[in-house]
Structure formats: structure tokens, C-alpha cells
Amino acid sequence: QVHLVESGGGWAQPGGSLTLSCVASGFNFSRYSTNWFRQATGKEREFVASIASSEDTIGDNTRYGDPVKSRFTNSRDNAKNTVFLQKNSLKPGGKARCYCNGYVLWGRGTQVTVSS
DSSP states (O other): OOEEEEEOOEEEOTTOOEEEEEEEESSOGGGSOEEEEEEETTSOOEEEEEEOOTTOOSSOOEEEOGGGTTTEEEEEEGGGTEEEEEEOSOOOOEEEEEEEEETTEEOOOEEEEEOO
């Protein structure tokens, strides 16, 4: 059975940090690019970041949406079949659900709340 599970969400103050994890089961996650999206209540899902497969060694293997550039970092731990999204200098934005997407799968998301 293949699936993705996100974790690491929670509450943080503006300026704080959170690290999200996306763990894959049932397949080799390193072979696929992985994307992160966020969706605030009542709004459309928007792209946050992506990381290429470990087999793609040409050029920069990460991309970020303009709102998060220089604040977020995508990384992989292939031994754990996991992708991480380090979120620093968080900006106030209420609640949003963060999803990872890879292969043909979506996780169920993890809730992030940034408020004072």
C-alpha cells in the first residue's frame, strides 16, 4: 500500500520556525520529485516548494514560491524515505493546511497556524 503522511504542523509565533515532514510508504520516494502546497480556509491551494528526485543531479534541485524564498528549505533523507520542509521566519497568516505531493499521491496534510 502506497501513501504519504505529513507531520510537524502546529502553532508558531510570527518569526518562529516549524519543520514539516512527509514520509512515504510502499515506494522509493527518492525517485520522485516532491511538492509542498498550502491551502488556507476558503482559498485555493497554492504552491510552496518542490524538490527534485535524487536521480536529478543537474542544477538546483529545489524551487520555491516567491512568498517563501530565502525563508524555507526543502531537503531529503532517503534512508528515511522522507522529505522535509524547514519553515523559518514565519509570517502571520492564520491557519493553513500544508500538503505534500509526490509520485501520484497526496497526503492528508498537516495544519499550521501562525499567530501571536
